[in-house]
Amino acid sequence: MSIDAGIDVAVRADGLVLRYGRKAALDGVTLTLGTGVTGLLGPNGAGKTTLLRILATALNPDAGSLRVLGHDPLTAPGRLAVRRRLGYLPQDPGFHPGFTTFEFVDYVAILKELTHRGDRHTEVRRVLSAVGLDDQRRTRIRALSGGMRQRVALAAALVGDPDLLILDEPTVGLDPQQRMRFRELFADLGEERAVLLSTHQTEDVMSLCRQVVVIDQGTVRFSGTPADLAALAAGRVWTSVTREPGALASWRTGTGLHRHVGDPPHGAELLPPTIEDGYLMLVDLSSGGAP
Numbered sequence: 001m002s003i004d005a006g007i008d009v010a011v012r013a014d015g016l017v018l019r020y021g022r023k024a025a026l027d028g029v030t031l032t033l034g035t036g037v038t039g040l041l042g043p044n045g046a047g048k049t050t051l052l053r054i055l056a057t058a059l060n061p062d063a064g065s066l067r068v069l070g071h072d073p074l075t076a077p078g079r080l081a082v083r084r085r086l087g088y089l090p091q092d093p094g095f096h097p098g099f100t101t102f103e104f105v106d107y108v109a110i111l112k113e114l115t116h117r118g119d120r121h122t123e124v125r126r127v128l129s130a131v132g133l134d135d136q137r138r139t140r141i142r143a144l145s146g147g148m149r150q151r152v153a154l155a156a157a158l159v160g161d162p163d164l165l166i167l168d169e170p171t172v173g174l175d176p177q178q179r180m181r182f183r184e185l186f187a188d189l190g191e192e193r194a195v196l197l198s199t200h201q202t203e204d205v206m207s208l209c210r211q212v213v214v215i216d217q218g219t220v221r222f223s224g225t226p227a228d229l230a231a232l233a234a235g236r237v238w239t240s241v242t243r244e245p246g247a248l249a250s251w252r253t254g255t256g257l258h259r260h261v262g263d264p265p266h267g268a269e270l271l272p273p274t275i276e277d278g279y280l281m282l283v284d285l286s287s288g289g290a291p
């Protein structure tokens, strides 16, 4: 992909601010996204959906500058150019429950300016097949399970083979087999384009993402590789038979032993850190904590 004046950059955001009333949901977010899958982690209310909506041109920031696919989405022509090359899976896709799966994705394809009926229907079949919904084309959306609806929403985001995919919690509600399938799909998609996905699943980030961005209270707390995120907790994860009240986080695992993240006592039995441990070192646990 060579989108931004020959540079492999899909998104360049600088100092994005978005306020709801007096509360800043984003308080100066700066980030760069290139080809590959980037995971966006953060506690509930951190500003993930707000950021994705701005990148997807559904919301204008109050301050800051933005380039998406080489265009300025804060101008009308720039916004149109971005929308033509963007796939967006919002948290609430606004399904019409009376539509069949095919009708809904076809409707999205019409909005995406696929005007030739035959070509459009071929594209709709392609994306439904990509998400494993060949057999549900004629099923009404109201009759689909939550996980299947999620697949319909992803199919809609894939219409037109976009250069940038913005996915708001795409694996929510999926069973482990489907999650694995989605990971394969995202990894394939990320080979040639930029994919940004927000998630609370740290395993998705570990197994899939080239880059991970952590936001908390509207600011970027970390940007780097998943391995670098895990490394933040190196030497700070340990196990013992008893609970440690002084740890940042401490829980009894299925083996009966306790796992702790924080400052280990002298002589503690250290464990290799996961990205969840690194994440716990970053976010303010009093604000909610879970990724």
Ligand SMILES: Nc1ncnc2c1ncn2[C@@H]1O[C@H](COP(=O)(O)OP(=O)(O)OP(=O)(O)O)[C@@H](O)[C@H]1O
Binding pocket: 020, 025, 042, 043, 044, 045, 046, 047, 048, 049, 050, 051
């Ligand atoms: N339309 C709105 N009006 C007022 N406040 C809002 C609105 N949308 C979001 N907020 C607030 O902005 C902050 C960021 O919300 P956002 O939905 O971006 O967080 P998030 O990281 O996506 O959370 P989650 O993980 O729970 O989906 C939260 O404090 C939220 O309450």
